[in-house]
Amino acid sequence: MEHIRSHVLICSGTGCVSSGSKKVHAALQEKLAQKGLDKEVKLVETGCHGxxxxxxxxxxxxxxxxxxxxxxEDVTDIVENHLYKGRIVERLLYKEPISLEKVPNYSDIPFYKKQMRMVLANCGHIDPEAIEEYIALDGYQALGQVLSEMKPEEVIEEVKKAGLRGRGGGGFPTGLKWGFTRSAPGDKKYVVCNADEGDPGAFMDRSVLEGDPHRVxxxxxxxxxxxxxxxxxxxVRAEYPLAIKRLKIAIKQAMEIGLLGENILGSGxxxxxxxxxxxxxxxxGEETALLASIEGKRGMPRPRPPFPAVSGLWGKPTNINNVETFANVPQIITKGSEWYAAIGTEGxxxxxxxxxxxxxxxxxxxxxxxxxTMREIIYEIGGGIPNGKKFKAVQIGGPSGGCLPEQLLDLPVDYDSLIKVGAxxxxxxxxxxxxxxxxVDLAKFFLTFTQSESxxxxxxxxxxTKRMLEILTRITEGQGRVGDIELLETMARNIKATALCGLGQTAPNPVLSTLKYFRHEYEAHINDKKCPAGACAKLAGYNITDLCKGCSLCKKACPVDAITGVVKSQHEIDQTKCIKCGTCLTKCPFKAIIKG
Amino acid sequence: MKTIEDLKRLREKVEAQTKLRYETGTRIIVGMGTCGIAAGARDVMSAILAEIARRKLEDVTVSQTGCIGMCEKEVLVDVVRQGEPRITYGKVTPLNVATIIAEHVVNGRIVEEMIVGKMD
Amino acid sequence: MEMVNMIIDGGKFKVPKNFTILEATRIAGVKVPTLCNHPELRPEGNCRVCVVEVKGARSLVASCVYPVSEGMVVNTNSPAIREARRMVVELLLANHPQDCLSCQRNLHCELQTIAAEVGVRQVRFDGEKKNYPLDNSNPSLVRDQNKCIVCGRCIRACSERQGVHVYSFANRGFNTTVVPAFNQGLDKVSCTYCGQCASVCPTGAIVIKDDTAPVWQALANPAKHVVVQTAPAVRVALGEALGMPPGSVVTGKMVAALKRLGFSKVFDTNFSADLTIMEEGAEFLDRLKNGGTLPMITSCSPGWVNFAELFYPDLLDHLSTAKSPQQMFGALVKTYYAEQAKLDPANVISVSIMPCTAKKAEAIRTEMCASGYRDVDYVLTTTELAKMIQEAGIDFHFLAEENYDDPMGIATGAGVIFGASGGVMEAALRTVSELITGEELECIDFKDVRGLKGVKEATLDIGGTEVRVAVVHTLLNARKIMDKIRAGEANYHFIEIMACPGGCIGGGGQPISMTNDFRQKRIDGIYECDTKSTIRKSHLNPAIKELYTSWLGEPLGEKSHKLLHTHYHQQYRD
Known part of the structure; x- marks a missing residue:
């Protein structure tokens, strides 16, 4: 056996793969071999670092x-200087965006400093395709512990005491849910992991599955x-091929060494x-639709009760939790509910x-x-808003959630506080x-999503949701009518009250919360036919100010000949002809054209 | 695996695989500046790695450093045991690597005749 | 039964534990409006019209699917509930053609009724409406997806009741539709044309194909001799379609109305039902004696025949080769009757009034022209006849009863019971028993095979021979028994299969009735006709006897073979 003196971890999460990590990995492999370092330096493909x-x-x-x-092309530098000579390749270090200081060490980067990586502890640090690496970091200790030392009821009690709530969105107490399924009559029961992550922009579960599948x-x-x-x-959604591949490997490995299968660890x-x-x-992602889909039916929710805990997959009692919820469980067992419950807030x-x-x-x-607080997440971890722009709002909870404006940035982020403010x-x-x-455009975006996914x-x-979307669309196009806001509110109220499943019941939330905090933007669209953010193309007007030198570049660029004027005198845009394409704005060398 | 003890044994066995990324026991640092490399640092590094492997040492990390200004004393090798001062050995060759590891790294006895520096 | 206590709109009620809130509200005398709910189909909670408030629930709940529980407090009527129901219906209307006045279901449309009941006075949405082409490709049914409110009742009827599974939901969001596989026409999928989907559709999205126009045309043509036959089950449902109570027997009024409409002769399909018994009975005895394929299965129900040809092509030998009464009648009209009446069959138009949508498809089967002409030219359903009567301004209620014409209007009680599940079997047994034993039956009521039970069985001793029979209705039950036959587990001799629930009285061409006992009332009407008949056995029908002696010869004879028997073949739809 050779002594491995260095580990080089290359992220092979979906994000990094798409920015080229596979090529980097191949180049590293080649270069290390070339330099004769391949026996002493180990390459490890890891999951997502976030x-x-x-x-x-x-x-x-x-x-x-x-x-x-x-x-x-950076690989030669890393191998020859860092791995061979021990010289850090400064130009590849992370630069702090404000101070522009280079930060060589992982744990010193502000993005990570404020974080508390428990679920993601192993992500990016272990090889997700090697069960040994998970086991080396206390993996499967929780399973060993419950099987050898705890009664099922004690496990449920522990999860209850930990205060773990469902991470998929609903926030239902996990221990309670487990208890319902345990006490439901029936010999055959199922555990289902919901890995159908689908909110626009959400990829937490994918990263956990890709980076640490054994934890789940x-x-x-x-x-x-x-x-x-x-x-x-x-x-798990088929759009997550890497997660599926790693899960398959993980299941196979666990079966092979007896951590899944019959009579696990001799416990029966x-x-x-x-x-x-x-x-x-x-x-x-809605649990009853998910179950229907597993059964081979069209994925449509069914009314509850009966809840899956009583009648779930193939009519059997079934406990469904989200990826992140399950990923929280091992540490609750190994470190104890008291340790866990000390983190976070009251509820x-x-x-x-x-x-x-x-x-x-x-x-x-x-x-x-x-x-x-949301402020800490956005400014300290997230590094603030790019390009010197001003923060306006943050949408939390995807298409079912709501937006939080600036004045709520100091709100603690927890289940109950968010519900209180409509997110x-x-x-x-x-x-x-x-x-x-x-x-308004944001609300339209989410309604488009929920409507097409209904x-x-x-x-x-x-x-x-179709009618709400039509109303939002006409508002953004300058065709909004007096009464549209009230109609949206009436519809939102009734859709929330009458829809069958969570998707429909929460679909109006983005409209309600933008109306709550940004009603004036709706009013500006409807009454003044103006988009205050300048985002709605059909409402954007372009005007030439007196900064115009009369160079005629805009006139030449305009595709519909809406600009008139003689050379060396201020030009003018004919608003009736203008198609609001914005070409003139980009052509003007004097910043004389404004949008608004 | 049949029992919980099997799982514990497996864990102990594989622990070293990831240890490198989390904690450090004894650190061995090889001077890999241009001067060090010219004096044969690469061969010294290989010898160190081979010796560690031969002795199946688990709690040792090996890294490099650049030129520290004592070019004529290259190859320089530092040994830092946890909680102990950093000892720098000079004119190390592949031949005396075994001595340094046996005496200092394993048994904690500093090889006085090779020391060129000591840092607390 | 275990009961729970609950409060509905402030009143205390004890209701069975297995009830839904909707069922409980009925006990409380509240009529919660419903749309996707159908009393005979599994509730799904799709439309959300039936929402109510349950104390402690986060949102309103659909009462049709929400189970009651001890101590539950329900409110069925609040401003919020009324607003919600109105919104749901308004949303449905916003995506509906709203061409009510010219719709086939005008005045019989549940969406229309509910819009009135929940008080929709305006539709505030003027956006996109669905726009799909009409599925008009088959002889029986017309599908207009633009009128579909996606309630899913047809899906449930076709799968739960018939086990055929033609329909399913497709696409998402606003584009969600209910369609056959790959959005093909019904003629391209395994549809049996039974029409049960149309009979559960709350709107005009699935309707019976209207064939009245060519019949009106023929009636107006003096050169044509238009003859009509009326199926047994029509007489107990036509009255219902014209505003009379379910089960009203209107044979005489119907005959009178048909004459007023201008039909030259009004005949009775019961006549050819008797004839069917002669042929089918003889065939059964032949199979029994000479080791033919058993069990023999009836072939009167064209929905069932389609089903067999689509799903059990390996078992088609089991089907009786005897044509259905409609087709036997058709074959005789343009031969026997034309000869007797000295008419050129080319000028005879043969119309039938049927409780059945699949009959329209049966009449145009290529082999159904034994007479040398199309045996049955036009098939109208009970509801189409009702429409003609209304259109002609005939006041059905005041119409005096008249009698069928001779000779093909003479029929027995055995013929009329063809209209109810078990009737063909009973009629056959009345004749077969006497033919085997040569003795008169003491009791001719075979009550074991009557009624609405899905699968009925009986074992009879006929002159020392044990005969095991089964009677099933609905195609779901047909599937069960056919699977048994295929597996070699069915030891019956004779099986009657009808595609529709309750037999022809519950056919897809009958007036739509939502009450649970409407089928029983029609069945009662059918047996009332039977008991009032002077002759109740097919082989004693004098007109039938005369037909055989003077013209046809023997059952299963050469002429019978040519005119009254047929064959079956696997259907390929693509």
């Missing part, structure tokens, strides 16, 4: 040096033991896990993983303790908007 904005990411241990945006499988096995199930399904407990690939319907325990997207410097994944935790998508985002089963969702 800092996707900066990918592909490479970390070199034992120093813990963190290289960002590494490309194929272990959580499911613990749950299976607790509720008396011997079979589990992971319902049997548990196997199957994968069901979803076909890409958002609504299949929301532990951490939550958020996907940061939109107008924010550090897009990526951030795991933070519950109760942290929701959701699965953890955070979309940051700056001053150039139109809030399963069509119930009237309010199928027809109601």
């Amino acid at each position: 800092f996707c904005e900066m990918g592909p990411l490479v970390i070199v241990y034992p120093e813990g040096v963190f290289y960002v945006r590494v490309q194929e 499988i272990e959580g499911m096995a613990v749950c299976g033991y607790a509720i008396g199930a011997d079979e589990g399904y992971i319902y 407990f049997n548990f196997k896990v199957k994968i069901k690939e979803g076909a890409g319907a958002f609504v299949c 929301s325990k532990g951490t939550k993983v958020f996907a940061l997207t939109g107008r924010i410097n550090h897009t990526g994944l951030a795991e933070v303790p519950m109760g942290i 929701m935790m959701g699965s953890g998508g955070l979309v940051v908007m700056d001053e150039t985002t139109c809030m 399963c069509g089963k119930c009237t309010p969702c199928r027809e109601g």
Whole structure:
């Protein structure tokens, strides 16, 4: 055996793969061999680090040096200087966006400093395709512990005491749910893991599955033991091929060494896990639709009760939790409910993983303790708003959630506080908007999503979201009518009250919350036919100011000949002809054309 | 695997695989500046790695450093045991690597005759 | 039965534990409006019209699917509930053609009724409406998806009741539709044309194909001799379609109305039902004696025949080769009757009034021209006849009863019971028993095979021979028994299969009735006709006897073979 003196971790999460990490990996392999370092330096492909904005990411241990945006051509430098000579390649280090200081060490980067990585602890640090690496970091200890030391009821009690709530959006107490399924009559029970992550911009679950699949499988096995199930399904969307591949490997490895299968660790407990690939319907994240889909039916929700805990998959008692929920379980068992319950707030325990997207410097994944403020997430972890723009709002909870304006930035992020202000935790998508985002347009965006993803089963969702979308569309196009706001409110109220499933019941939320905090933007669109953010193309007017030198560039560029004027005198735009394409604005060398 | 003990044993066995990324025991640092490389640092590095492997040492990390200004004393090798001062050895060759590892790294006895510096 | 206590609109009620809130509200005397709910289909909670408030629930709940529980407090009527129901219906109307006045379901449309009941006075949405082409490709049914409110009742009827599974939901969001596989026409999928989908559709999205126009035309043509036959089940449902109570027997009024409409002769399909018994009975005895394929299965129901040809082509030998009464009648009209009446069959138009949509497809089967002409030219359903009567301004209620014409209007009680499930079997047994034993039956009521039970069985001792029979109705039950036959587990001799629930009285061409006992009332009407008949056995029908002696010869004879028997073949739809 050779002594490995250095580990080079290359992120092979989906984000980094798409920015080129596979090529970097191949180049590293080649270069190390060429330099004769391949026996002493180990390359490890890991899951997502969450800092996707900066990918592909490479970390070199034992120093813990963190290289960002590494490309194929940087590999020679890393191998020859760092791995051969021990000289850090400064130009590849992460630069702090404000101080512009280079930060060589992983743990010193502000993006990570404020985080509390529990669920994501192993993501990016272990090889997800090697069960040994998971086991080396206490993996499957929780399963071993419950099987050898705890009664099923004690496991449920522990999860209850920990205060763990469902991370998929609803926030239902996990221990309670497990208890319902355990006490439901029936010999055959199922554990189902909901990995049908579908909120626009959300990729927390994908990262966990790609980076640390065994953690989820272990959580499911613990749950299976607790509720008396011997079979589990992971319902994962087919759009996550890497997650599926790693899960398959993980299940195979766990079966091979006896951590899944018959008579696990001599305890008499049997548990196997199957994968069901979803076909890409958002609504299949709703638990009853998900179950229908596993059964081979069209993914449509059914009314509850009966709840899946009583009558779920193939009519059997079934416990369904989200990926992140299961991923929380092993540490609750190994470290204890008291340790877990000490993190977070009164009603929301532990951490939550958020996907940061939109107008924010550090897009990526951030795991933070519950109760942290939105300001900390956006400014300290997320690095603030790019291009010197002003923060406007953040959408939390995806298409079911709501937006939070500036004045709510200091709100603690937990289940109950968010509900109070008309948003929701959701699965953890955070979309940051700056001053150039139109809030009516934002509501329209989410309604477009829910409408096209509506399963069509119930009237309010199928027809109601369509009509709301039509009204929003006409408002953004300058055709809004007096009374439209009130009509939207009436519809939202009734759709929430009458829709069959969570998708429909929450579909109006983006409209309600933008109306709550940005009603004036709706009014400006309807009454003044103006989009204050300047985002709605049909409402944007272009005007030439007196900065115009009469160079005629705009006149030449205009595709519809809407600009008139003689050389060396101020030009003018004929608003009736203008198609608001914005070409003139980009052509003007004197910044004389303004939009608004 | 049949029992919980099997799982514990497996864990102990595989622990070293990821240890490098989390904690450090004894650190061995090889001077890999241009001067060091010219004096044969690469061969010294290889010898160190081979010796660690031969002895199946688990709690040791090996890294490099650049020129520290004592070019004539190259190859320089530092050994830092946890909680102990940093000892720098000079004119190290592949031949005396085994001594340094046996005496200092494993048994904690500093090889006095090779020391060129000591840092607390 | 275990009961729970609950409060509905402030009143205390004890209701069975397995009830839904909707069922409980009925006990409380509240009529919660419903649309996707159908009393005979599994509730799904799709339309959301039936929402009510349950104390402690986060949102309104659909009462049709929400189970009651001990101590539950329900409110069925509040401003919020009324607003919600109105919104749901308004949303449906916003995506509906609203051409009510010219719609086939005008005045019989549940959407129309509910819009009135919940008080929709305006539709505030003027956006996109669905726009799909009409599916008009088959002889029986017309599908207009633009009128579809996606309630899913047809899906449930076709799968739960018939086990055929033609329809399913497709697409998402606003584009969600209910369609056959790959949005093909019904003629391209395994549709049996039974019409049960049309009978559960709350709107005009699935309707019976209207064939009245060519019949009106023929009636107005003095050169044509237009003859009509009326199926047994029509006489107990036509009254209902014209505003009389379900089960009203209107044979005489119907005959009178048909004469007023201008039909030259009004005959009774019961006549050819008797004839069917002669042929089918003889065939059964032949199979029994000479080791033919058993069990023999009836072939009167064209929905069932389509089903067999689509799904059980390997078992078609089991079907009786005897044509259905409609087709036997058609073959005789343009041969026997034309000869007797000295008419050129080319000038005879043969119309039938049927409770059945699949009959329209049966009449145009290529082999159904034994007479040398199209045996049955036009098939109208009960509801189409009702429409003609209304259109002609005939006041059905005041119409005096008249009698069928001779000779093909003479029929027995055995013929009329063809209209109810078990009737063909009973009629056959009355004749077969006497033919085997040569003795008169003491009791001719075979009550074991009557009624609405899905699968009925009986074992009879006929002159020392044990005969095991089964009677099933609905295609779901047909599937069950056919699977048994295929597996070699059915030891019956004779099976009657009808595609529709309750037999022809519950056919897809009958007036739509939502009450649970409407089928029983029609069945009661059918047996009332039977008991009032002077002759109740087919082989004693004098007109039939005369037909065989003077013209046809023997059952299963050469002429019979040519005119009254047929064959079956696997259907390929693509």
